[in-house]
Amino acid sequence: MPIANPPVDVVTIAVFLFLVTLASYFLGQYLAAVFSGKLHWNPMIRLEKALFYFIDTSTDHEDSWQGYARDLLIFNAIGFCILFLVLIIQGILPLNPQHVSGFPLSQALNIAVSFTTNTNWQVYSGETAASYLTQMIGFTVQNFLSAATGLCIAVAVMRGLTRKTTDRIGNFWVDMIRAVLYVLIPLAFIATIVLLSQGVIQNLDPSLTISGYGDAGPQTIAMGPVASQEAIKMLGTNGGGFFNANSAHPYENPTPFTNLFEIILILLIPASLPFMFGTLSGKRKQGFAIYIAMLVLFIAAVGMLYSAELSGNPALVSQGVPGVSMEGKEVRFGLAGSILFSASTTAAANGAVNTMHDSLAPLGGLVPLFLILVGEVVFGGIGSGFATMIAFVIVAVFIAGLMIGRTPEYLAKKIEIFEMKMALITILVPSILVLVFTGIALVVTDGLAGIFNPGPHGLSEVVYAFASMANNNGSAFAGLNAASPFYALTGALVMVVGRFMPAIAMLALAGSLAKKKTIPAGTGTLPTASPSFIIWLVAVILIIGALTFFPFFAMGPIAEHLSLLGGI
Amino acid sequence: MKYWRTVRTAFLLFGILLLISGLVYPLLLTGVAEMAFRHQAHGSLVRDEDGIVVGSELIGQNFTGPFYFEGRQSSTLGSPYNAVQSGGSNLGPSNPALLEEVNTTIRHLETLGMYGPWPSDLVTSSASGLDPHISLDAAFLQVPIIAKARGMDEEEVRTLVFEHGESDLFSLENAYVNVLSLNRALDEVDTP
Numbered sequence: 001m002p003i004a005n006p007p008v009d010v011v012t013i014a015v016f017l018f019l020v021t022l023a024s025y026f027l028g029q030y031l032a033a034v035f036s037g038k039l040h041w042n043p044m045i046r047l048e049k050a051l052f053y054f055i056d057t058s059t060d061h062e063d064s065w066q067g068y069a070r071d072l073l074i075f076n077a078i079g080f081c082i083l084f085l086v087l088i089i090q091g092i093l094p095l096n097p098q099h100v101s102g103f104p105l106s107q108a109l110n111i112a113v114s115f116t117t118n119t120n121w122q123v124y125s126g127e128t129a130a131s132y133l134t135q136m137i138g139f140t141v142q143n144f145l146s147a148a149t150g151l152c153i154a155v156a157v158m159r160g161l162t163r164k165t166t167d168r169i170g171n172f173w174v175d176m177i178r179a180v181l182y183v184l185i186p187l188a189f190i191a192t193i194v195l196l197s198q199g200v201i202q203n204l205d206p207s208l209t210i211s212g213y214g215d216a217g218p219q220t221i222a223m224g225p226v227a228s229q230e231a232i233k234m235l236g237t238n239g240g241g242f243f244n245a246n247s248a249h250p251y252e253n254p255t256p257f258t259n260l261f262e263i264i265l266i267l268l269i270p271a272s273l274p275f276m277f278g279t280l281s282g283k284r285k286q287g288f289a290i291y292i293a294m295l296v297l298f299i300a301a302v303g304m305l306y307s308a309e310l311s312g313n314p315a316l317v318s319q320g321v322p323g324v325s326m327e328g329k330e331v332r333f334g335l336a337g338s339i340l341f342s343a344s345t346t347a348a349a350n351g352a353v354n355t356m357h358d359s360l361a362p363l364g365g366l367v368p369l370f371l372i373l374v375g376e377v378v379f380g381g382i383g384s385g386f387a388t389m390i391a392f393v394i395v396a397v398f399i400a401g402l403m404i405g406r407t408p409e410y411l412a413k414k415i416e417i418f419e420m421k422m423a424l425i426t427i428l429v430p431s432i433l434v435l436v437f438t439g440i441a442l443v444v445t446d447g448l449a450g451i452f453n454p455g456p457h458g459l460s461e462v463v464y465a466f467a468s469m470a471n472n473n474g475s476a477f478a479g480l481n482a483a484s485p486f487y488a489l490t491g492a493l494v495m496v497v498g499r500f501m502p503a504i505a506m507l508a509l510a511g512s513l514a515k516k517k518t519i520p521a522g523t524g525t526l527p528t529a530s531p532s533f534i535i536w537l538v539a540v541i542l543i544i545g546a547l548t549f550f551p552f553f554a555m556g557p558i559a560e561h562l563s564l565l566g567g568i
Numbered sequence: 569m570k571y572w573r574t575v576r577t578a579f580l581l582f583g584i585l586l587l588i589s590g591l592v593y594p595l596l597l598t599g600v601a602e603m604a605f606r607h608q609a610h611g612s613l614v615r616d617e618d619g620i621v622v623g624s625e626l627i628g629q630n631f632t633g634p635f636y637f638e639g640r641q642s643s644t645l646g647s648p649y650n651a652v653q654s655g656g657s658n659l660g661p662s663n664p665a666l667l668e669e670v671n672t673t674i675r676h677l678e679t680l681g682m683y684g685p686w687p688s689d690l691v692t693s694s695a696s697g698l699d700p701h702i703s704l705d706a707a708f709l710q711v712p713i714i715a716k717a718r719g720m721d722e723e724e725v726r727t728l729v730f731e732h733g734e735s736d737l738f739s740l741e742n743a744y745v746n747v748l749s750l751n752r753a754l755d756e757v758d759t760p
Contacts, residue, residue: 128653139592140589141586145582180588181588201611203601212634213631213752215629219629219630221624244655251627256736260737319667319686325688328657336736359658359666361661378704455662
């Protein structure tokens with residue numbers, strides 16, 4: 001069977017994990033140097049200084065967590081307003097060869113929130129609804145800035161964990177400039193060149209109409225500046241496709257090589273943050289422990305997804321179509337390339353897809369859903385994933401501390417009531433949003449009207465939608481009619497709260513930890529880099545995720561799986 | 569007063585970063601693409617002897633048998649292989665409509681003279697609706713039909729399929745074939 005070849009697929013996955021680990025280790029070292037201001041390259045330093053002077057800030061000025069959060073919110077609010085404006089008036093702006101008109105207000109609101117919050121949930125179809133200018137100064141800009149915002153959150157949290165007896169956690173403007181200029185632009189530039197060489201398009205041509213070959217008939221092909229956006233879309237855990245089919249579209253992802261390359265780009269920065277943390281804290285083992293916990297969860301997810309898809313769809317097998325169901329998959333990626341993408345895009349908060357998740361086998365679709373619902377801590381969104389992982393570490397330390405009857409500590413800092421409150425806000429806010437809004441959607445007519453697939457699968461569609469928006473992922477069981485005002489407006493609310501409440505809580509946590517004294521490790525100190533702690537952390541993540549959402553899993557994917565097996 | 573200073577800083581920085589990431593970055597790369605990767609940047613277009621564009625290496629077309637190899641099913645809006653409306657069917661695995669779609673395709677292939685077991689990729693719709701490839705199994709299944717319709721030797725057609733096979737990254741065996749390339753090769757050997 002050509003589509004799935006388990007020995008080759010195992011090799012593909014192993015090579016992939018090796019490359020990700022290697023690349024993210026080195027990037028982690030680089031990031032640590034960048035954000036501690038230790039990078040010395042004269043032209044960049046001069047440019048940086050000029051920029052700081054121009055915007056009226058300096059590296060000497062650092063803020064409290066409140067100040068940092070205020071700057072972050074103001075900056076994102078401006079980004080939102082500009083994007084919203086561009087979306088509404090794109091019809092009269094230049095670089096619009098297809099003459100698309102402005103978005104309706106409810107959709108523009110949803111999209112502007114979506115791209116500002118690093119969600120990139122898409123209620124529109126890229127090739128027909130967005131002008132090239134919108135793709136560039138709207139979407140590409142927010143792809144950079146929302147990713148950089150995430151990076152700033154992670155950096156601030158790391159400072160909180162590693163500093164002592166200060167209330168300063170950094171200068172948002174300095175971090176933002178460095179995130180964009182030193183990290184995202186150079187990496188995206190290189191990635192674009194690689195993608196270009198493989199066939200990802202990059203032009204400002206209008207759509208091309210051709211007569212077609214043989215008996216195929218005429219065809220009109222959408223064009224655009226795709227490669228430059230594709231690179232940052234993957235790298236910045238954004239995931240908003242230039243085209244409706246996202247990374248399944250041959251112009252976004254033309255070959256098995258670009259596919260593997262794009263999946264590496266998804267995980268690259270999120271996976272480098274634990275290493276960066278290890279270096280910044282001077283305790284490499286701590287960073288390594290977090291990385292291992294993420295890796296364990298990731299490998300388990302990939303394994304489950306692979307085996308669920310490998311066994312095929314019983315309904316199709318009975319019709320004489322054996323093997324992996326290719327509905328919603330692309331031939332060139334094969335099974336390994338498809339499921340590795342699905343697992344990575346939901347482990348990290350990316351949300352790009354090269355496979356239609358709505359058409360995955362029931363237990364196959366459960367895996368991306370689960371990865372999103374545990375808060376995207378398996379590598380996770382740029383910055384936000386790492387921050388949420390730290391929240392889980394703190395909860396794990398706290399529970400373990402209670403069990404052995406000691407005051408919980410992490411990195412020689414006492415974990416007290418305030419830290420626990422902030423960690424729980426970070427973990428629970430997205431979960432509460434999913435539960436409440438799924439509940440609402442299931443009882444109001446507008447919510448039910450959006451469902452596309454019948455039966456238990458329809459429930460999965462709605463849960464997936466709010467899970468994806470609350471955790472800022474952006475992938476979908478895309479049959480759902482997300483463009484209706486009900487989903488557009490509730491979605492916008494869910495995305496904003498799901499992004500900024502945890503972000504502020506984590507900054508507060510960072511500020512509180514930075515103020516604390518360090519206490520010397522004693523005999524009762526829980527080692528947080530040991531294998532037993534890693535296992536404990538993984539267990540805490542799984543238990544919280546499973547307990548919160550098990551009823552949904554049972555009534556959605558699991559019920560569908562059983563009904564398919566029973567031939568109903 | 570402090571707030572105004574902050575807002576001013578935010579606006580200035582946003583403006584600079586918008587210029588860099590929204591205009592300089594994509595336009596500079598469009599320039600690089602134009603110079604270094606012109607063919608790819610404009611869509612890897614395929615031209616005939618007269619220089620007329622007949623398609624793209626990367627975008628599937630809506631071929632129908634029995635004179636040409638058929639590609640995968642396409643669920644793009646409007647018409648199949650609509651390359652301004654990419655997308656999949658989003659049919660869930662338990663949706664009766666999926667079974668219906670697959671069965672319709674199977675009946676169509678049967679009227680052309682093929683019989684199962686069916687390679688999954690030939691009877692299901694792709695994620696993009698523009699998938700340019702089919703598996704080798706799906707191509708071999710069509711070989712006898714095409715050879716018969718064109719009056720060609722089956723072995724000759726099979727050889728063409730082999731010659732145009734492509735492989736996955738870490739696989740030594742070929743797994744799939746580009747339908748447009750295959751159909752063009754077919755016409756080169758057997759002018760219509």
